[in-house]
Amino acid sequence: MPGAIIGGLIIGVGEKLSEVYLGPFVGGGIEIWFAYVLALVFLLFRPQGLFGEKIIDRV
Amino acid sequence: MFYRENGQFKTSYRADQQVFPIAQDRIAIFLLLAVAFLVVPMLATDYFYRAILIPLVIMSMAALGVNILVGYCGQISLGSGAFMAVGAYGAFNFFVRFPGMPLIPALILGGLCATFFGILFGLPSLRVKGLYLAVATLAAQFFSDWMFLRIKWFTNNSDSGSVSVNNLQVFGIPIDSAMSKYIFCLALLVVVAMLAKNLVRGAIGREWMAIRDMDVAASVIGIRPMYAKLSAFAVSSFIVGMAGALWAFVHLSSWEPAAFSVEISFKLLFMVIIGGLGSIMGSFFGAAFIVVLPIFLNQFLPSFLGLFGMEISTAGLSHAELMIFGALIVWFLIVEPHGLAKLWSTAKQKLRVWPFPH
Numbered sequence: 001m002p003g004a005i006i007g008g009l010i011i012g013v014g015e016k017l018s019e020v021y022l023g024p025f026v027g028g029g030i031e032i033w034f035a036y037v038l039a040l041v042f043l044l045f046r047p048q049g050l051f052g053e054k055i056i057d058r059v
Numbered sequence: 060m061f062y063r064e065n066g067q068f069k070t071s072y073r074a075d076q077q078v079f080p081i082a083q084d085r086i087a088i089f090l091l092l093a094v095a096f097l098v099v100p101m102l103a104t105d106y107f108y109r110a111i112l113i114p115l116v117i118m119s120m121a122a123l124g125v126n127i128l129v130g131y132c133g134q135i136s137l138g139s140g141a142f143m144a145v146g147a148y149g150a151f152n153f154f155v156r157f158p159g160m161p162l163i164p165a166l167i168l169g170g171l172c173a174t175f176f177g178i179l180f181g182l183p184s185l186r187v188k189g190l191y192l193a194v195a196t197l198a199a200q201f202f203s204d205w206m207f208l209r210i211k212w213f214t215n216n217s218d219s220g221s222v223s224v225n226n227l228q229v230f231g232i233p234i235d236s237a238m239s240k241y242i243f244c245l246a247l248l249v250v251v252a253m254l255a256k257n258l259v260r261g262a263i264g265r266e267w268m269a270i271r272d273m274d275v276a277a278s279v280i281g282i283r284p285m286y287a288k289l290s291a292f293a294v295s296s297f298i299v300g301m302a303g304a305l306w307a308f309v310h311l312s313s314w315e316p317a318a319f320s321v322e323i324s325f326k327l328l329f330m331v332i333i334g335g336l337g338s339i340m341g342s343f344f345g346a347a348f349i350v351v352l353p354i355f356l357n358q359f360l361p362s363f364l365g366l367f368g369m370e371i372s373t374a375g376l377s378h379a380e381l382m383i384f385g386a387l388i389v390w391f392l393i394v395e396p397h398g399l400a401k402l403w404s405t406a407k408q409k410l411r412v413w414p415f416p417h
Contacts, residue, residue: 032205036198040183043195047186057275 003051011035063411078256095245100238108237115350116244117305122330122342123255124298129328130336131259132291133271134184135192138199139299139327141180144319145203146173146300147307148213151222154308155215162229166247166304173300174293176203181292185285188274200321207316214316223313240309247305251298256339258294267291268337299327333391335400344399352387356380 019031048055062083069075079085103112125139150169154160180199184192207213207220214222227234234243258264266287269277278284307314326349334345357380364371371379395402409416 026209029205029209033198033201036194036201040180040195040198043183043187043191047191 003049006050011038014038078253078260092249096242100242103238103241105237108241110354111351112241113237113244113310115346116241116248117302117310118327118330118350119343119346120244120248120251120305121299121302121327122334122346123252123339124295124300124302125327126331126334126336126339126342127255127259127267127298128291128295129331130338130341131264131271132267132288132295133274134181134288134291135189135328136196136295137193137321137324137328138177138180138196138203140319140321140324141196141199141203142173142177142296142299143303143306143323144207144316145176145296146170146303147314147319148207148222149173149300150304150308151224152213152215154224162227162234162308166301166308169304170297170301173303174297177292177296177300178289181289181296184288184292197321197324200324204316204320207319219315221313221315224308225312227308234309244305244309247301251301252339255294255298259339263287263290271337329388333388333398335398338398338400340403341398341400344403348399353380353384356383 015031015034018034023030042049062081064081067080067082069080074080079088099112121139121143124142125136128134128136146169148169149172150165153168154162154165176199180196183195187195211217214220229243232239234240259267266277266282267290269280269282270284270287270291274284277287303319307318311318330345330349331342332345333348334343335341357376360376360379360383361371391399
């Protein structure tokens with residue numbers, strides 16, 4: 001539950017902050033994909049998310 | 060079919076391992092190619108080429124590429140539109156920035172650009188699976204939409220953001236009439252289809268299928284997941300990128316980034332699912348279904364309703380078209396979840412034992 005709240009905050013605030021502070025350097029409009037790229041980076045480095053348990057596969 | 064494979068004994072490994080081991084299949088494919096290359100150009104009209112045949116051929120190629128990734132390697136991708144866009148703009152940049160660049164190398168270089176893009180956005184597949192991967196590849200889609208809209212270098216600094224190519228030619232033969240475009244795309248499609256068919260029945264295709272069926276088990280028996288998944292992304296996005304370049308160069312000839320929106324990614328995924336996951340032939344069926352059905356409905360519905368004395372407005376027609384199209388997709392998936400390719404093989408099996416079914 002706290003994960004969802006914090007995740008929502010990170011995405012929402014991150015989108016706007018990135019638009020304001022990073023946007024001018026790359027031509028603006030990065031709100032469209034920022035959330036997705038953030039998700040992608042998280043999936044790449046921490047697939048279980050910020051507070052998730054480590055996933056263990058069984059065959 | 061009406062024939063059986065009885066009596067066709069193979070005496071060498073070579074004969075046993077050919078693409079079409081049954082003689083009648085070989086004849087049927089040969090006839091099909093003859094019809095596609097010789098008979099169709101004699102019959103088709105200009106409208107038929109532009110509205111149906113060229114989109115069908117190019118979309119079949121793209122669906123083949125997506126099928127390698129989604130159907131054979133089991134990695135759901137919603138980034139196919141992005142791979143098409145990267146292929147198209149990559150080929151465009153090579154074509155425009157290097158004077159005298161021939162068309163076919165430009166297409167191949169565009170495909171290679173898409174390959175690198177595909178590998179980059181395929182990296183998350185090493186960590187996540189299923190729906191999460193769909194989200195990760197969706198990032199590729201939105202990123203490419205933005206990239207080609209905002210970074211002016213990719214569109215050769217054109218003011219409106221739309222780019223165009225002209226004066227296409229292959230070995231000195233101009234590709235300008237609808238028929239020459241069709242033949243060119245079809246020839247490329249045949250080459251790509253042979254390539255895909257041979258890849259998926261070779262060692263690498265078996266690795267992809269092992270990863271699709273159970274990736275942990277596959278890695279236990281010594282298949283490198285990273286190599287298998289990334290090679291599937293590479294091959295798939297190369298084919299999809301080439302198809303995107305063809306779509307832009309040959310079909311649209313003047314386009315803007317919106318031509319490769321997320322809608323086209325969904326369409327390609329539908330094609331693969333409806334046609335049949337993990338089947339080369341299914342890609343063709345799926346592409347035919349998605350490309351031809353809306354046009355067919357558009358043409359056929361007014362006269363069908365006219366039989367009952369009903370009239371339909373143009374707006375109503377396009378709404379009805381979407382509704383029937385969606386309903387048919389759902390119905391097909393309920394009736395036959397394995398797609399049109401499965402229906403085809405069931406029909407073939409039924410005919411094979413006809414008239415004495417067991």
